Amino acid sequence: MFTLPQKEFRMTTACPGSDSIQDLPSNKGDGLERECSRKPDQKLLKFYGVGDPAAELSSSSPYLSSRGSVIKWFWDSAEEGYRTYHMDEYDEDKNPSGIINLGTSENKLCFDLLSRRLSQSDMLQVEPALLQYPDWRGHLFLREEVARFLSFYCRSPAPLKPENVVVLNGCASLFSALATVLCEAGEAFLIPAPYYGAITQHVYLYGNVRLVCVYLDSEGVKVKGLILINPQNPLGDIYSPGELQEYLEFAKRHELHVMVDEVYMLSVFEESAGYRSVLSLERLPDPQRTHVMWATSKDFGMSGLRFGTLYTENRAVATAVASLCRYHGLSGLVQYQMAQLLRDHDWINQVYLPENHARLKAAHTYVSEDLRALGIPFVSRGAGFFIWVDLRKYLPEATFEEEVLLWRRFLENKVLLSFGKAFECKEPGWFRLVFSDKTHRLHLGMQRVRQVLEGQPQLADGAPPHQIQEPQGPHR
Numbered sequence: 001m002f003t004l005p006q007k008e009f010r011m012t013t014a015c016p017g018s019d020s021i022q023d024l025p026s027n028k029g030d031g032l033e034r035e036c037s038r039k040p041d042q043k044l045l046k047f048y049g050v051g052d053p054a055a056e057l058s059s060s061s062p063y064l065s066s067r068g069s070v071i072k073w074f075w076d077s078a079e080e081g082y083r084t085y086h087m088d089e090y091d092e093d094k095n096p097s098g099i100i101n102l103g104t105s106e107n108k109l110c111f112d113l114l115s116r117r118l119s120q121s122d123m124l125q126v127e128p129a130l131l132q133y134p135d136w137r138g139h140l141f142l143r144e145e146v147a148r149f150l151s152f153y154c155r156s157p158a159p160l161k162p163e164n165v166v167v168l169n170g171c172a173s174l175f176s177a178l179a180t181v182l183c184e185a186g187e188a189f190l191i192p193a194p195y196y197g198a199i200t201q202h203v204y205l206y207g208n209v210r211l212v213c214v215y216l217d218s219e220g221v222k223v224k225g226l227i228l229i230n231p232q233n234p235l236g237d238i239y240s241p242g243e244l245q246e247y248l249e250f251a252k253r254h255e256l257h258v259m260v261d262e263v264y265m266l267s268v269f270e271e272s273a274g275y276r277s278v279l280s281l282e283r284l285p286d287p288q289r290t291h292v293m294w295a296t297s298k299d300f301g302m303s304g305l306r307f308g309t310l311y312t313e314n315r316a317v318a319t320a321v322a323s324l325c326r327y328h329g330l331s332g333l334v335q336y337q338m339a340q341l342l343r344d345h346d347w348i349n350q351v352y353l354p355e356n357h358a359r360l361k362a363a364h365t366y367v368s369e370d371l372r373a374l375g376i377p378f379v380s381r382g383a384g385f386f387i388w389v390d391l392r393k394y395l396p397e398a399t400f401e402e403e404v405l406l407w408r409r410f411l412e413n414k415v416l417l418s419f420g421k422a423f424e425c426k427e428p429g430w431f432r433l434v435f436s437d438k439t440h441r442l443h444l445g446m447q448r449v450r451q452v453l454e455g456q457p458q459l460a461d462g463a464p465p466h467q468i469q470e471p472q473g474p475h476r
Helices: 066-078 080-087 111-118 140-153 171-182 198-205 241-253 315-328 332-343 345-373 400-412 439-454
Strands: 021-023 032-034 165-168 188-190 210-212 222-229 257-261 290-295 308-312 386-390 430-434
Touching: 066 080, 066 198, 080 400, 111 332, 111 345, 140 165, 140 308, 140 332, 165 171, 165 315, 171 198, 171 257, 171 290, 171 308, 171 315, 198 210, 222 241, 241 257, 308 315, 345 386, 345 439, 400 439
Parallel strands: 188 210, 188 222, 222 257, 257 290
Antiparallel strands: 021 032, 165 308, 290 308, 386 430
16 A cells, blocks of 8 residues: 555556547548557556545435435436436337437347357256355355356466355445455545446445546545456557556555456457456466456346456455355356356357357447448447547537536437546546447437437537647557
């Protein structure tokens, strides 16, 4: 742990800005490139996000504790679009005028493959041990399969060990558990921004742990660790082995824990992207402070099944997290199904992954071409389920208030997107658009996006509110 000075730690912000993007012709690349070296000792780090969410409360319920009031505030402030969607979900037959959800990062492309596999007879087994209290870390048969699965797909140089595996009901629980057992209340984790905004809630609600983003000044904050998301959400960036090694070496110098979220590791659909897991490195600089998480929610399109796993060589951390598994565990029947799925490498390699990647690529191509036709720049790296879209020219003023107003216009036109402020992007006007949906919903959703944008006045010169400059460094 160390206290952040203003001039000691350096990191390049991960948020595209006016000095880091390139507006490309519509027939080249992604329509947008940005400088993305992100080396830890290259640019002065500036921070944001260390404030107390309790300070945002304007009122509290007399029936709730102060803690309960903060928890309710998170729900009220962060879940509006999601709640609205669930009250008016699109259904082709029952509610064709309902909301199309292009905001929630879920893979809805392969239900046919998953339903057939999960319905096979080897998935259906009931025995006494599966109906009784398990080892809170997860049944041994499942942890053994997780260790073998991660050894194979993460390409670890040596077999991973089941005793280093803990199983919980999803990565949200993993973030919450790790933050609680690693940090004192009020301490913080560093995280490159923009980032998946729900992590703020995950680490704060139980552990009272803050996130420190990488662009506004702050000092006197005790930092206990670093969070890396690889592939990154919402940008889709992939850290190279060299970059991972540099971050881990930096963390070791300062005795920081590193939480690495690899939940999209099998959702890299462009072969040229060259993804490498942190577990593939020949040597972890500080294995006792390196904690890796993965889940089936993204790579296997099972966000509703709630299966996540932690791999850490630190037995004290594993034991402490396992103690919280009594509140975040999986049923024995689900654990059995997951073990059966993870051991079926033939189905995964020959059926599921090739088809999933092909469908992701086709959906990505459709949305990319639609955005190019509209003349909209975007960031996309061939990984994950989303495109980071630059709608700054559609804001009458470059403010987050105008960003939210545009988001509401999308919602009123029955399409849900995610706005950039939810990811702590430093510039208003960026939106995350999820493309991993069935063709008819994707086409209708993009049609509704187009309707809003065509009715939205642009800046007179058709350009963002500041000059887009050529990048001055290497591109990624």
